[in-house]
Amino acid sequence: MSGEELGKYMKTPHVFTFNDKPGYNIYNSEDGEFFTKASVSLYSPSMVNPKHAPQGKSSLMLQTTVPYHWMNNWGGGDKEVYRQLKEKAMAAMIGSASRLIPGLKECIEYKDAATPLTYERFTHNTDGASSAWSWNPKKKFYKNTMSVNIETPVKNLYIGSCWAMQIGGVPGALAAAYQCVKKIK
Numbered sequence: 001m002s003g004e005e006l007g008k009y010m011k012t013p014h015v016f017t018f019n020d021k022p023g024y025n026i027y028n029s030e031d032g033e034f035f036t037k038a039s040v041s042l043y044s045p046s047m048v049n050p051k052h053a054p055q056g057k058s059s060l061m062l063q064t065t066v067p068y069h070w071m072n073n074w075g076g077g078d079k080e081v082y083r084q085l086k087e088k089a090m091a092a093m094i095g096s097a098s099r100l101i102p103g104l105k106e107c108i109e110y111k112d113a114a115t116p117l118t119y120e121r122f123t124h125n126t127d128g129a130s131s132a133w134s135w136n137p138k139k140k141f142y143k144n145t146m147s148v149n150i151e152t153p154v155k156n157l158y159i160g161s162c163w164a165m166q167i168g169g170v171p172g173a174l175a176a177a178y179q180c181v182k183k184i185k
């Protein structure tokens with residue numbers, strides 16, 4: 001699908017949908033149909049920069065949060081089961097996104113999936129947390145999830161990264177770095 005065509009369906013590069021289906025439970029790792037029930041968000045890097053897709057084509061990322069250790073942590077180490085689970089998750093998410101982009105499945109020339117195991121491999125974050133600490137409100141590390149905490153029990157050791165904030169992310173990392181600079185300058 002060309003960028004122009006995609007632009008007919010997506011007016012902005014990042015679109016969130018909130019339409020979780022009955023039975024959706026982010027805490028249920030054993031629901032094999034989880035991905036058919038979850039909302040997906042759509043993000044098109046090529047809408048921001050056309051170089052993020054081959055000429056005349058577009059790129060689209062579908063994203064959702066997933067239950068902790070879905071399906072025995074994505075197949076319990078069995079590579080074939082892992083591959084099948086990724087296919088299943090992708091098919092369900094593409095199906096959900098087709099509500100907004102009719103015929104999406106037929107337009108796809110190349111697809112791939114990143115799972116919490118992928119994030120864990122690349123970031124070394126426990127359980128593939130994308131942005132530092134868990135986002136599970138039942139697993140708070142800091143009392144105030146929105147505040148930045150650069151202090152540590154070790155003298156002159158400060159946290160200048162996403163780990164200074166419960167929900168982490170780029171804003172958390174920037175805010176922590178800024179506070180560290182103010183502290184040590």
Ligand SMILES: Cc1cc2nc3c(=O)[nH]c(=O)nc-3n(C[C@H](O)[C@H](O)[C@H](O)COP(=O)(O)OP(=O)(O)OC[C@H]3O[C@@H](n4cnc5c(N)ncnc54)[C@H](O)[C@@H]3O)c2cc1C
Nearest residue numbers: 119123129130131132160161162163168169170171172173
């Ligand atoms: C798939 C994904 C999507 C995301 N989407 C968003 C989003 O939409 N919005 C958002 O706000 N956040 C998002 N995040 C989270 C965000 O990317 C991170 O929280 C943020 O980049 C963390 O910044 P940081 O500076 O703390 O750490 P990093 O960006 O991880 O930087 C740490 C650096 O230290 C280097 N390093 C590690 N060990 C050593 C060593 N021993 N010696 C020297 N260097 C070392 C690493 O190579 C790295 O360059 C996403 C994360 C992922 C994985």
